[in-house]
Amino acid sequence: MPATPSPRLIxxxxxxxxxxxxxxxxLPFDVVVPDIDEASHPSELPQETALRLALEKAAAVGKKHxxxxxxxxxxxxTLDNRQIGKPGTHDNAMQQLMTxxxxxxxxxxxxxxxxxxxxxxEKTAQTANVQTAVTFRDLPEAEFEAYLQKEQPYDxxxxxxxxxxxxxxxxxxxxxDPTALTGLPLIALTSMLRHCGITFFPENPSA
Numbered sequence: 282m283p284a285t286p287s288p289r290l291i292x293x294x295x296x297x298x299x300x301x302x303x304x305x306x307x308l309p310f311d312v313v314v315p316d317i318d319e320a321s322h323p324s325e326l327p328q329e330t331a332l333r334l335a336l337e338k339a340a341a342v343g344k345k346h347x348x349x350x351x352x353x354x355x356x357x358x359t360l361d362n363r364q365i366g367k368p369g370t371h372d373n374a375m376q377q378l379m380t381x382x383x384x385x386x387x388x389x390x391x392x393x394x395x396x397x398x399x400x401x402x403e404k405t406a407q408t409a410n411v412q413t414a415v416t417f418r419d420l421p422e423a424e425f426e427a428y429l430q431k432e433q434p435y436d437x438x439x440x441x442x443x444x445x446x447x448x449x450x451x452x453x454x455x456x457x458d459p460t461a462l463t464g465l466p467l468i469a470l471t472s473m474l475r476h477c478g479i480t481f482f483p484e485n486p487s488a
Contacts, residue, residue: 288398289349290479293342294464298444299354302465306474306481315341315353327364328410331357331391336406339395343402350477353393354465358438360386367438374429374440375422378450383419386439387412390461394473407473411466413456417441420450 292303295314303310315338321330332355339353358365360381368374394407432446441447443454444463460467471481 287479288396288477289346291342291346291349291351293338293351293353296464298442298463299465302460302463302467303352303470305467306471308474308479308481310352313342313346313351315339317341319355321357321364327357327359327362327387328389328391328412330364331355331389332393332408332410335391335393336395336408339393339406340403343395343397347397349397350474350479351395351397352465352470353395355391356438356464357389357391358386359389360384365439368435368440370435371429371433374435375425377440378417378425378429379422381417381439382425383417385414385416387414388439388462390464390466392466392469392473394470394477396477407476409466409469409473411456411458411461411469413454413458413462415439415443415451415455415462416453418450418452425450 290308290310292310292312293315300312317337319334334355335353339351343351365377368377389410389412391410395402396405399405434440434442434447441450443451454462458466458468
């Protein structure tokens with residue numbers, strides 16, 4: 282009896298860090314960058330923004346590639362329950378770091394797995410929000426300036442890439458999933474993919 286072909290797996294993200302994380306699972310996948318408006322809605326809670334955008338990213342790609350399993354993810358950083366977006370400029374990044382130094386920032390990393398094989402994937406899409414508490418070091422402004430000049434993390438919420446040099450700015454990271462802060466919670470993702478019938482090892486590895 283012929284084996285059932287594996288569904289196409291797509292990462293709906295242009296992030297190289299999410300791509301590198303998904304590579305760890307040793308599954309073949311394609312990358313398609315979604316075209317959506319990532320602005321938050323008025324009165325929307327941070328976790329609601331992250332979950333909505335993760336779903337919208339997966340849906341935007343899934344609708345263009347029917348029958349595929351699509352992974353969408355989004356991250357929102359918050360301080361005192363207020364969203365901290367991508368700084369965009371050097372001055373904004375410095376302001377963010379100065380505000381966050383010595384304080385704890387909550388990162389909401391939302392995940393969505395869209396199974397395009399389902400009759401109504403928008404109703405059966407799996408979602409999760411993984412929170413990470415990050416305590417920033419109370420460093421002098423000159424060190425933040427040197428970091429920004431070196432790494433220029435202006436497209437990164439919170440202005441510090443923990444997967445790169447930004448780790449030197451952090452005092453503590455607390456999370457149930459060590460990959461969540463980088464942008465793709467692999468523990469939650471593997472559970473969702475298993476629910477979709479994805480296997481990570483062949484049944485007869487020696488065959």
